[in-house]
Amino acid sequence: MHQGRTTYHHGALRDELLRACLRLIETEGIGAVSLRRVAREAGVSPGAPYHHFADRATLLAELSTQGYKQLAERLAAARNRAGEPAPALAALVQAYVEFARSEPGYFHLMFRPELSTSTKSPDVHQAGYVAFNVLADAVGDCVLAGTIAQRDASAVALAVWGLGHGLASLWVDGHLDEGEHKLSESPEAAMARIAGLVETALGRAAPPASS
Incomplete structure (x- = not known):
């Protein structure tokens, strides 16, 4: 103990x-x-x-809020380092996965269903909104750069979030480095390759015609 x-x-x-x-x-x-x-x-x-805490739920909500704040800081730093819009989205995928790997306790807690309702856990909801907005703003940069159409912005944000969260869950839960789904390369190499594919896919999008 x-x-x-x-x-x-x-x-x-x-x-x-x-x-x-x-x-x-x-x-x-x-x-x-x-x-x-x-x-x-x-x-x-x-x-x-x-x-300090009225009950278990209050304690978990405060811890989850901390987790989202840390995630938002990491995402913002990754976006700023990347500079350009398409590389920034790719960097966000990697930063999301890296956060989950380095902070598995936070990651497993933050997305619990009982903490996702804004009326029950307003601080958690707000902190999650701030973290997601880093991604939304990065998608907005791609719209301005002409690599994503405005009508597709929400769908792309959801897809990138889903990609990052899914990869993070698979890795943290041990599905990428053992068992029947073990990768032929290291998880780190696979994450870098996937991020590169995201960047390449966005970089190939044709800019809008000038008026």
């Missing part, structure tokens, strides 16, 4: 409870999370989490 500190500054305790919850998700899964288990993982009394 994790041996945590028994006392924390008020703000530090809240942060440590969130870290303890994330550790539990990564090692034992979301089903293992309860406020009592989180308290034990953090090395504090069973009642300590209630000073």
Whole structure:
């Protein structure tokens, strides 16, 4: 069992409870999370989490919000590094997968159905909206560059998001490097190849005729 500190500054305790919850998700899964288990993982009394979180759902919602904020930061950084519109969309696919690989606890939590309803978890919903808008803005850049038609913008955004999420799920859940679906190349090489195909496909689109 994790041996945590028994006392924390008020703000530090809240942060440590969130870290303890994330550790539990990564090692034992979301089903293992309860406020009592989180308290034990953090090395504090069973009642300590209630000073910061009303219940398990509140704790998970706060952790999910953190995850979306981190994802948005990574996506924005990837888009800025890429520079050009088509490479930016390809970079977003890779950044999405890399986030899932490096933060599997967040990734497994963020898309839980009970956290996707805006009326129940408004902060989670808003943080997710900000992350998705990085992708939407990158698609908008492609529209302005003439590589995507305006009428196709929403469909392309959904397709890129679905591609990134699907690849991330397959990799994090171990389907790409073992079993009957094991790749003939490393997952890293496959991700780079897929990102390159996305960039190539968008780069081949013909710009609109000038007026």
